[in-house]
């Protein structure tokens with residue numbers, strides 16, 4: 191089944207503020223390299239037969255490339271983002287406008303949430319992270335708007351500040367995750383829901399290997415996540431490695447650059 195992704199070219203990408211432990215403004219980032227790496231990710235999706243739509247990048251919003259944070263779209267309904275840090279604030283309305291202009295039913299959020307950064311939709315439930323960015327009240331707001339059960343999970347390691355830095359869906363029913371990123375209770379929930387999950391180690395998590403995108407057959411994943419790649423192959427997945435090292439300087443990987451549009455309106 192081809193997927194539909196929304197992406198934003200990193201034309202204004204920089205690391206000029208620090209809102210997560212990966213970001214070091216004094217070290218800077220190479221925008222041209224970031225653009226080339228991002229083009230490689232877009233091409234990887236297109237080669238797999240997925241559809242990529244684009245949103246216009248906005249000057250002065252260097253993190254707008256991280257489209258996953260722009261909204262959560264399930265069943266053709268777009269739940270808007272409301273960013274935790276003011277530096278990214280204007281991205282929320284910019285992404286929401288993209289959906290409004292195209293006729294999607296949208297919900298302007300009352301509560302702080304960073305879209306698919308913290309909400310991962312599986313077939314029957316939506317997994318939702320909290321602890322660093324998205325507020326618990328937003329989990330409830332999303333559940334009411336989308337009509338899908340939302341399962342709250344607590345993130346405890348600031349390096350894994352968004353749910354999508356520590357967990358990804360393999361096929362809508364099973365997941366891969368880094369247990370230490372979660373509270374004890376949330377680890378227990380994950381073990382209960384996904385007894386057959388792929389468990390990643392620290393080395394793979396530290397190169398944002400869990401920030402991957404799977405269509406159920408192919409997994410687009412940071413190339414440096416070598417053990418995780420091997421385990422995915424052992425389980426029969428086709429692994430498509432990508433190099434997004436420049437975007438990782440802002441704390442993002444392939445999934446961060448990708449907002450999935452589920453179900454047309």
Ligand code: ARG
Nearest residue numbers: 210256258307352440442446
């Ligand atoms: N610099 C961005 C931030 O800290 C990175 C966002 C990464 N996106 C994601 N879906 N994890 O907000």
